[in-house]
Amino acid sequence: MLLDESQLPETVSYIRIEHYTEAVAAIRDMKTRAFGQLLTVLYGLALTARKASSGDGLMADIREASDALKRSRPTFAFARYTDLVIGWTQDAVQKEPDTAADTVVGHIQALLGTIKAMRLKRAQLAASLFEDGDIILTHCNTSGELLLTARICRDQGKRLVFYATETRPYLQGRLTAWEMSQDGFDVTLIPDNRAVSILSSGRCTKVITGADRVALNGDIVNKTGTSQLALLAREFGVPFYAFVQEPGKTATGEDVPIEFRAKEEVTIYKGNTVYPYGTEAFYPAFDMTPHGYIAKLVTFGKILSPADLPAGWNIQP
Amino acid sequence: MLLDESQLPETVSYIRIEHYTEAVAAIRDMKTRAFGQLLTVLYGLALTARKASSGDGLMADIREASDALKRSRPTFAFARYTDLVIGWTQDAVQKEPDTAADTVVGHIQALLGTIKAMRLKRAQLAASLFEDGDIILTHCNTSGELLLTARICRDQGKRLVFYATETRPYLQGRLTAWEMSQDGFDVTLIPDNRAVSILSSGRCTKVITGADRVALNGDIVNKTGTSQLALLAREFGVPFYAFVQEPGKTATGEDVPIEFRAKEEVTIYKGNTVYPYGTEAFYPAFDMTPHGYIAKLVTFGKILSPADLPAGWNIQP
Numbered sequence: 001m002l003l004d005e006s007q008l009p010e011t012v013s014y015i016r017i018e019h020y021t022e023a024v025a026a027i028r029d030m031k032t033r034a035f036g037q038l039l040t041v042l043y044g045l046a047l048t049a050r051k052a053s054s055g056d057g058l059m060a061d062i063r064e065a066s067d068a069l070k071r072s073r074p075t076f077a078f079a080r081y082t083d084l085v086i087g088w089t090q091d092a093v094q095k096e097p098d099t100a101a102d103t104v105v106g107h108i109q110a111l112l113g114t115i116k117a118m119r120l121k122r123a124q125l126a127a128s129l130f131e132d133g134d135i136i137l138t139h140c141n142t143s144g145e146l147l148l149t150a151r152i153c154r155d156q157g158k159r160l161v162f163y164a165t166e167t168r169p170y171l172q173g174r175l176t177a178w179e180m181s182q183d184g185f186d187v188t189l190i191p192d193n194r195a196v197s198i199l200s201s202g203r204c205t206k207v208i209t210g211a212d213r214v215a216l217n218g219d220i221v222n223k224t225g226t227s228q229l230a231l232l233a234r235e236f237g238v239p240f241y242a243f244v245q246e247p248g249k250t251a252t253g254e255d256v257p258i259e260f261r262a263k264e265e266v267t268i269y270k271g272n273t274v275y276p277y278g279t280e281a282f283y284p285a286f287d288m289t290p291h292g293y294i295a296k297l298v299t300f301g302k303i304l305s306p307a308d309l310p311a312g313w314n315i316q317p
Numbered sequence: 318m319l320l321d322e323s324q325l326p327e328t329v330s331y332i333r334i335e336h337y338t339e340a341v342a343a344i345r346d347m348k349t350r351a352f353g354q355l356l357t358v359l360y361g362l363a364l365t366a367r368k369a370s371s372g373d374g375l376m377a378d379i380r381e382a383s384d385a386l387k388r389s390r391p392t393f394a395f396a397r398y399t400d401l402v403i404g405w406t407q408d409a410v411q412k413e414p415d416t417a418a419d420t421v422v423g424h425i426q427a428l429l430g431t432i433k434a435m436r437l438k439r440a441q442l443a444a445s446l447f448e449d450g451d452i453i454l455t456h457c458n459t460s461g462e463l464l465l466t467a468r469i470c471r472d473q474g475k476r477l478v479f480y481a482t483e484t485r486p487y488l489q490g491r492l493t494a495w496e497m498s499q500d501g502f503d504v505t506l507i508p509d510n511r512a513v514s515i516l517s518s519g520r521c522t523k524v525i526t527g528a529d530r531v532a533l534n535g536d537i538v539n540k541t542g543t544s545q546l547a548l549l550a551r552e553f554g555v556p557f558y559a560f561v562q563e564p565g566k567t568a569t570g571e572d573v574p575i576e577f578r579a580k581e582e583v584t585i586y587k588g589n590t591v592y593p594y595g596t597e598a599f600y601p602a603f604d605m606t607p608h609g610y611i612a613k614l615v616t617f618g619k620i621l622s623p624a625d626l627p628a629g630w631n632i633q634p
Contacts, residue, residue, distance in 0.1 A: 139510075189599070196545040197541070225511065229510075275495075276491070280503075
């Protein structure tokens with residue numbers, strides 16, 4: 001069951017996924033995004049393993065599902081995980097073909113447990129960056145990780161105030177406002193074009209966002225508008241932090257292809273056409289923030305300065 | 318008859334105004350904005366003059382209407398014009414009370430003609446800043462003046478391409494897209510958070526916006542998001558221009574009170590609640606752009622550099 005983020009906050013509804021093709025469609029149609037995509041990929045592969053009739057069929061099915069999931073979005077960031085599942089499947093089919101499907105599902109479940117623990121660790125690291133009284137601006141939605149960070153800070157007696165950009169055109173700020181306010185945190189929305197007002201007035205003390213991709217040089221690729229926010233933060237001396245994963249083989253942010261989405265995602269909102277018929281719109285879904293704008297990268301294992309990245313920071317904790 | 322800009326581009330509809338209180342309401346409710354407000358103020362005062370029963374009544378009515386119009390929005394920029402009308406009324410009532418109303422209406426009509434000629438002159442000056450092949454980014458809506466400029470450039474054989482920000486939360490970018498595309502110009506919308514992508518890629522060669530207010534030191538106050546755009550333009554070496562009026566007695570941009578509008582203008586869009594119930598939103602309707610970010614001010618009489626403003630630039634052409 002997949003939470004349909006596109007319906008939040010008006011409707012809390014779930015999509016039943018019974019085949020990996022439905023997982024591909026949910027990712028492509030942005031029913032889920034960011035970290036939710038990884039869960040959808042892993043559960044989609046577990047479903048595929050469960051349905052396989054034989055060892056040989058299992059290998060072919062897992063390859064087919066992995067390929068389709070990888071093609072779901074151009075910035076797909078989870079190839080490392082689909083490769084892991086393919087490796088487990090090869091091993092299991094070779095060693096004990098009769099129980100291979102169960103073995104693969106077991107591996108995936110264990111991985112999900114590890115990921116949960118890694119995310120908790122990363123939130124604890126982020127919490128160490130925040131102090132009592134901080135006023136934190138965020139962009140888009142970090143799939144619950146900023147909320148997790150805020151809860152840890154609350155347990156530590158730190159009071160935080162949050163500002164969230166709307167994040168046009170998909171308005172993921174509504175997800176941030178929804179999850180933070182549900183849990184009693186002080187969160188205020190701002191139009192994307194108001195960031196300078198929060199930053200220039202000294203109202204905001206820190207900026208933090210997620211990152212769909214990070215490169216070996218510390219560049220990040222994240223939701224459209226992140227680079228603008230980082231640039232403005234630097235201009236006004238406010239530190240900019242990002243939650244990141246491992247960079248894999250990506251050397252710089254320039255190496256990540258940027259996904260361009262349909263103009264209708266800008267010109268139509270929930271069935272209402274906002275702009276004149278035929279209006280052109282320019283909507284790259286992501287942008288690249290150079291590492292020079294970033295004060296700290298919060299990885300699963302430690303906090304790193306992009307200006308001084310140690311060799312081997314690509315290795316998982 | 319007032320064009321209801323809040324209904325564009327879906328519906329082209331007009332509001333019938335028969336009393337200055339309806340003019341006040343139309344301005345307060347943003348049925349019209351920017352230059353449209355000046356027309357509404359002047360026609361509202363002409364209506365008031367037409368309805369006055371006597372010379373004494375005329376003076377009181379014009380004062381009452383002027384005061385109410387001035388209070389319609391905190392950034393009200395047209396006090397110079399309401400003061401002019403009050404002066405004409407005082408004179409006319411003193412000299413020829415019986416025909417005073419007609420005299421005042423005549424003055425207002427002449428002023429409207431002068432303003433039309435001044436706007437044409439300002440558009441011609443702006444056109445001189447643009448070259449064949451320029452790619453121009455704009456924000457909010459200049460009440461037809463950028464369109465006028467584009468037409469002059471077209472007549473001069475200069476081909477221009479336009480990008481328009483959406484300008485959340487009121488989406489005035491839809492007005493720019495509407496008026497430019499109606500006239501066959503190449504215009505593409507971008508979410509406000511995408512400006513950096515247009516500016517950093519060398520795609521955009523010039524930025525131009527209107528300005529609700531300008532100060533004697535060259536600071537401008539304009540639609541929320543303008544200062545962010547100017548800052549980003551400076552970062553990437555793209556010149557930023559603004560159409561301005563006369564500064565009057567405003568010394569710096571800091572002297573202009575900023576209007577804060579209701580959070581519902583952010584959280585509700587055409588009756589759809591976009592955000593969770595009770596979500597706080599921060600919506601200053603304007604912001605101040607320091608003169609250091611501005612390459613040229615386009616006045617009604619000449620093009621000025623804010624870095625080098627001549628004495629007496631406050632005098633009308």
